Each structure stands twice: as C-alpha cells, then as structure tokens.
Amino acid sequence: MLDDFLAFTLRNQPPVAPSGTTPGGMRWRWLGQGMLEIIPPRAIDTHIVLSAGVHGDETAPIEILRDLVADIAAGRLPLACRLLVLLGNAPAMSAGKRYLDDDLNRLFCGAHRNLPGSAESPRAAALEAAVAAFFANAVGARWHLDLHTAIRPSVFERFALLPQREAGYGPEVFAWLGALDISAVLNHRERSNTFTYFSSSEHNALAATLELGKVMPFGQNDLTRFAAVDAGLRRMLTSEAPAQSATQPRIFDVVGQLNKQSDAFVLAVGDTMANFTAYPRGTVIAIDRDERYVVSHDEERIVFPNPKVKNGLRAGLMVVERPV
Numbered sequence: 001m002l003d004d005f006l007a008f009t010l011r012n013q014p015p016v017a018p019s020g021t022t023p024g025g026m027r028w029r030w031l032g033q034g035m036l037e038i039i040p041p042r043a044i045d046t047h048i049v050l051s052a053g054v055h056g057d058e059t060a061p062i063e064i065l066r067d068l069v070a071d072i073a074a075g076r077l078p079l080a081c082r083l084l085v086l087l088g089n090a091p092a093m094s095a096g097k098r099y100l101d102d103d104l105n106r107l108f109c110g111a112h113r114n115l116p117g118s119a120e121s122p123r124a125a126a127l128e129a130a131v132a133a134f135f136a137n138a139v140g141a142r143w144h145l146d147l148h149t150a151i152r153p154s155v156f157e158r159f160a161l162l163p164q165r166e167a168g169y170g171p172e173v174f175a176w177l178g179a180l181d182i183s184a185v186l187n188h189r190e191r192s193n194t195f196t197y198f199s200s201s202e203h204n205a206l207a208a209t210l211e212l213g214k215v216m217p218f219g220q221n222d223l224t225r226f227a228a229v230d231a232g233l234r235r236m237l238t239s240e241a242p243a244q245s246a247t248q249p250r251i252f253d254v255v256g257q258l259n260k261q262s263d264a265f266v267l268a269v270g271d272t273m274a275n276f277t278a279y280p281r282g283t284v285i286a287i288d289r290d291e292r293y294v295v296s297h298d299e300e301r302i303v304f305p306n307p308k309v310k311n312g313l314r315a316g317l318m319v320v321e322r323p324v
C-alpha cells in the first residue's frame, strides 16, 4: 500500500492490513481515506504533519507526498520524525475537482458545523480529528506544512502563507521556508478557518500554507520544477539542518482584504494579473456597489484575486512588503 498510497486514496480502498512495519522498522497506520501515520521505532521529539490536496485538483504536491511515502516505505528516506500524511479533499480528488460543494480550506476550526449538508464538512471534521490525535501527546517541535498549487501565475512562483499567531515566527521558520524554495512569505494578521490556522491556533504547530506553482492534471506535472521543495522536505523529515545556500524569503504583511458582498462586485484592475502584482497609491482595486478598495500605501500587491467567490467571502488580499 505504501508504495502507492495515492492509488488507494483515489479508489477509497482501505488496505488489507490497516497497519504494519516497513523493512526499515517504521510503524505505519492507515487512519482512513488519504490519512497515514508513520512513526520511527525510537522515541522522537519532532512531529510533522504534511498535507496536500485540500484543494482536490492541486495535484503536484499530492504526487510529491506519494513519492515521499514510497521512499520511506522502501527505506530510501530514513525518517527522523513522527509523520502524519494527509491527502486533504480525497473525495474531490477522486472526482478530479477542487471541491464538491464548498472550499474545504474555509471549513476548519469547527466552521464545518455551520454547513452540515456540505460534502466537505465530514472531511474537515475527520482531518481535524486526525491532527488532534497526532499532536495529543506530542512533546517537542510541531510542524504542519499544507502544500498547494495556485490557480494563477505569481510574481514569486513559490510563496508561503503564515497563519496569524500571537507569538509570531522565529528565524528558524524563515530559514526552513527558504530551504523549501519559498521566495516570499505572507503574514496573516487575522484569524481564519484554514487548515494551517487550525493546527497553529488549536495545536500550537508551526504551520504554513505553501503555494508551489501552477495546477496540472495528475501525471502531467513536471516534478523537476518541484525538486528544491522536495529536497527541503526530505531534509526536514530526516532532521538535517536547512541548506545553508537557501536564500531568505521576502516578507509581506496583509494590509487589506477585498470582500465580495454582492453580485455587483468587480475588480477594477481586471482579473488576469499575477499574484503579487504591485499597484501604486490611489489605485482603485475593487468596487462593490458603493464600496471601493483604494490602495492607501505607497505600493500594495494583490494576492489571490478571485471575483467569482460566493457573496460574503474574501475575493483577494492586499499586502505590503515588510522593510528589511
């Protein structure tokens, strides 16, 4: 099963044996569709959750995790942490869709309870339970990296989103993000219902959402473009230090949010721009009936513009670079 965890997940087929030991002595447990725990034989003080496919059509990171699991199973990757691998929206993944009813990455922190009829709600609850159980008695470093690919091109091809966190983030977090080939980091200042905000706020994990490039169908991803990310993940899993050669990412803070309140919402700057496109002070970014979003800093950059979201949801973020 471990040599093709993804195939079992897509077929929603539980393995004949739900747990076992690899030739290298790693103990693994299948925890349900797309959920797998792997634990080394000796006591360990690093606990890492890796997730992908929270958006079911974001295939390249799913394939990266499949290959990591296969290499651990074959003894090619000497795991030095407790590892929980989660293929997020497995039902949508099987259907080749981003989601079935609702964006899964808006349903964490219990938000799924408000949408009991949604196909995604039981999945959000199951993922929350898996993360809670994994971290329940975890003493030591806790990480959660949630791997995504973006819909649109980006000025910075690979970037990370850090959930709002009272304690902030230390230099080791930025060093690891650099080692994962991340060139820009976006700091959220408000709470949200994303998977990484859940792990951060409810389980005190150092959590980051990684946006790793553009979406392609399964089998059509050029995984060589993800080689540096893959290498960084392998260093993390084997408890090596981040590569010294890694460059520090640029850091951006969220200064505004584009809220779609009605069907009248439009992006005044068009909707084909790349993520992190910069606009000067005074630019009208969005209009919704009599509300306008106008750039109020010398320069603001737009991230995740999407005028097609449902009314009441976020249609984009505005960010400003933090002075070095």
Ligand SMILES: [Zn+2]
Pocket (backbone or CB within 6 Å): 054, 055, 058, 148, 149, 150
């Ligand atoms: Zn995504």
